[in-house]
Amino acid sequence: MSVITIDNASKSYVIKHKLSKGNTLRDDIVNFANSVFRGQKVSEKEIFWALKNINLKVEPGDRLGLIGSNGAGKSTLLKLLSRITAPTSGEIRIKGRMASLLEVGTGFHPELTGRENIYLNGSILGMRKYEIDTQFDNIVEFAGIQKFLDTPVKRYSSGMYVRLGFAIAAHLEPEILVVDEVLAVGDADFQKKSIGKMRDVSKSGRTILFVSHNLTAVESLCDKGAFLSKGELIDHGPIKNVIHNYIQKVSAFQIKQEWDTINEAPGQNGIFAKRVELKSDEELASGAQLTTKVPLKIEYEFWNDLDNANLNLSVFLYSMTGECIFNMANESRNFQKGIISCEFKIPGDFLNDGSYYVSLMVVQDGLKPLFVFDEALQFDIHDFREGSEYLGKWPGAVRPMSLKVKTWQKELVE
Amino acid sequence: MKSEKVRVITARPSFIDYWKEIFDYRELFWILAKRDIMVRYKQTIFGVLWSVLRPLISSLVYVFGVNRIGNLSEGSEIPYILVILPGTILWLFFSQSLLNISLSIVTNNNLVAKVFFPRIIIPFSSFFLGLLDFVIGLIVFFGFSFYYGYFPELKVVFVIVFAILSYLATAGIGLFASVLNVKYRDIGQLIPFILSFGMFISPVLYTTDKVVGHWTYNLYVLNPAVGAIDGLRWALLGDYASFNWDSFIPLIVFCVVSLALSIRFFRKHENSFVDYI
Incomplete structure (x- = not known):
């Protein structure tokens, strides 16, 4: 026989919504007076189902x-x-x-x-x-x-x-x-x-x-x-x-944004985002889990409206708490008007588990920021462990598994 | 310990299970009470001595006040402190228990919101604190009465009856208040006023004789505290206080009716405490 039998259990709460906005004592008194003397409704009740028809056997x-x-x-x-x-x-x-x-x-x-x-x-x-x-x-x-x-x-x-x-x-x-x-x-x-x-x-x-x-x-x-x-x-x-x-x-993260025309696209100073996407080597099936083991690739395309400009891309990776994990940029190159494509790879076994976001900055002549695309991508990286007894949160912003800790017996006690 | 009991959780628990469960948790009455008692005098210098000091100081203040201002002590055949002490002790017990019971659910909200046990244990265990003061107060009273050379008669054993009755009356009011206080904290604000008013319509500073014959007397005796204090004086003061049936019967009726109604009320609402607390 089951230890726990949950049979069609539901739980509802009544939540009240105030109809008028005010939050001061005066408003409360006015509302109260209205409700008493004019019979106006002060609040609206809504039933909220915290649990609906749960059936489960343990x-x-x-x-x-x-x-x-x-x-x-x-x-x-x-x-x-x-x-x-x-x-x-x-x-x-x-x-x-x-x-x-x-x-x-x-x-x-x-x-x-x-x-x-x-x-x-x-x-x-x-x-x-x-x-x-x-x-x-x-x-x-x-x-x-x-x-x-x-x-x-x-x-x-x-x-x-x-x-x-x-x-x-x-x-x-x-x-x-x-x-x-x-x-x-x-x-x-x-x-x-x-x-x-x-x-x-x-x-x-x-x-x-x-x-x-x-x-x-x-x-x-x-x-x-x-x-x-x-x-x-x-x-x-x-x-x-x-x-x-x-x-x-x-997995409700933002791993792709795309714009069809330059008019809708976010941008500044002649640089307009066209497409930004997070990919992994194995094609990212929608909603597949990103783990610390998976290598990642960031792809970024933008419209360049400037002729003969020296441009480069600077990639910022932030943790959800807003700390910058790293910032990497490439050398400036001369570009003409048109669409420019960028790519940036993060190896597997490098980031720690957690939530991250990426900001992308297009820079002119190596010093003048033209367009900062804040929070272009957001994603969660899930934990992946093998042969570890410890199950708590792995500390640190990164988890570079390529760095090896070595121990050996230097001497034996006679 | 293996318990093969099956518990059924529904919106309405069955009556027998309810009381069985309270019996299963009977140790908790004492444990919670012990907690209240132990915690009460932590970080005080006088410690438990406060239980002696409180009824003593209030009684002395009352005696002083009564002698100075009123003529309430006129016609008393015994030292007036012996008349005032039983009233004070019982009133302190009554008011303290009522206040504790009314606030008990809210003050224990960390328990109510996190662990299950029959909720009714909380208000019922909150009176042990007052009971301790009551017992200590009685010791103070006997000290005075021996000092003045008065010795209690055999009917002193009825003290227990009146303590229980006054407790039941308190619980009858207090359970209502404790449930209402969960949703409307106004109750917690209101109780102290009711109590300070109640002291004047109860024979704490005077004896019921002073009211006999007054047109309010029939209304006056309906107050359960009147019956309890009259009874306690009768039990403690030997021949100097007579038994008052006028206030005793209303007390009994009050206990039975209010307790039955309030336990019903409590049961009806206890499952939703956590949703409002």
């Missing part, structure tokens, strides 16, 4: 990864499952005890010590006192807070806080463990421990629901997946298929 021992972009309804679904809020319609049947880590350390009281909070949090999560007593040492050891057991948690570092929270929930021995994005915090060592603990949980025949934006972690940990979008369950099944499906649907 079998014992499944490790189900919930994926979907922000606002897809993942958290709402977890809230329904962990009974924080009730479904508007439909039914959910759960067999066994469930522990949810929607946000670790919930219910910690900052003034209480670690020891006191273990008991407090454990009971809130549904543990009996004798269970906490037997697990107490394991929890403390797993969290690695032996020294700070009698310190109020308000003095804990955020890492200690999260570790303690995860440790308590992980030792609850639930039949179903719900985990939401806890792996984002904590160092590599703790991540490994957590994933190990979650594997143990699933090996002993218990069930895990895992929500994360880190697809690498989801893929390595889960065997089943469910893909939510705008409150609807789009796909569920083996994790690989679901992730593949998900990537195809959500």
Whole structure:
């Protein structure tokens, strides 16, 4: 029998829209007076379906990864499952005890010590006192807070806080463990421990629901997946298929822009963009996933309205946070009126995973910028790893795999 | 521990499951209460001594005020502090519990929004704090009464009954307020005013005898705090306070009716707390 049966569950929220704009107290009073004395409607109600007719079955021992972009309804679904809020319609049947880590350390009281909070949090999560007593040492050891057991948690570092929270929930021995994005915090060592603990949980025949934006972690940990979008369950099944499906649907990056006539095209000082495109060596199938391994090619064509001009192209690559990763330009060359084509290659195994954008600048005589095409291309690069135990975010702006780190044994101790 | 129980989550949970679940979480009543008690006097110099000081200081202030201004203490056969202390202790218990219950859901919003457990545990566990003060207040009272040479009679055991009744009355009002306060925080602002007004229409500074015969008396006794304070005085003051059926019966009726209605109201709304909090 399934551990979790979700039968046609829906959840709706009523959102109010103010009809008049104002935001001051005076406006509020005027609106209120209008609504009372003239019966005018102040706000309009709209029903928002956070989840719509979800049907899903989870079998014992499944490790189900919930994926979907922000606002897809993942958290709402977890809230329904962990009974924080009730479904508007439909039914959910759960067999066994469930522990949810929607946000670790919930219910910690900052003034209480670690020891006191273990008991407090454990009971809130549904543990009996004798269970906490037997697990107490394991929890403390797993969290690695032996020294700070009698310190109020308000003095804990955020890492200690999260570790303690995860440790308590992980030792609850639930039949179903719900985990939401806890792996984002904590160092590599703790991540490994957590994933190990979650594997143990699933090996002993218990069930895990895992929500994360880190697809690498989801893929390595889960065997089943469910893909939510705008409150609807789009796909569920083996994790690989679901992730593949998900990537195809959500890759909403801008990898091509093209203009037919010079009048519509953006431009300045006689330079007008015609076409800009991101390609990879293997032809980019629409929506295929760009990973750190794939070599990229940027193609840029522009109309040149200047006769006999010395032009060159300068390429800027920015991270989404606006940091310039690099800027490369070529030598100036003499061009006539017409269309000019440019090409720039970024090798594979060079960029790190993340979101990037490219700006292109056409320069005259090597010093005068004619036209800066800002954010011409936007794209996401997804993580690709082989044989790495570490699943957290790979730090750094670039990941130049051609640079090798070498280690060798220089001497042997006799 | 293996629980093979199947939980059904729907828009309307069944009645029996609801109470069973509260029973499963019974340890949480005490754990949450312990948290409130432990946290309360952290980073204070006097610590738990505050529980002794508060009823003591308020009573002394009242006695001083009453002696100076009014003629309320006239005709009292025993030291007036012995009359005022039970009223003060019970009123503090009543007002503090009401305030705590009304605000309990909102102050625990981090729990409500993140973990599931029967919500009704929150308001019901919030009264332990007041209970602790109540017990300490009683000790202060006995200190005074021994000092003046008055010893309680056997009926002192009824103190427990009146503590429970006044708590139930508080919960009857407080549960309504706690639910409403989730959506309308005005309630939290309003309660202190109601309480400061309530102190004048309850026999805290005076005895109910002063009101007997006045045309408002029949209305006056409907206040549940009147019944509770009268009862507590009767239990504590031996022959010096008589049992007042006029206020006792309304208290019982109030407890039963308000509690039944407010628990129903709470159940109806508790699932949507997280959507409004």
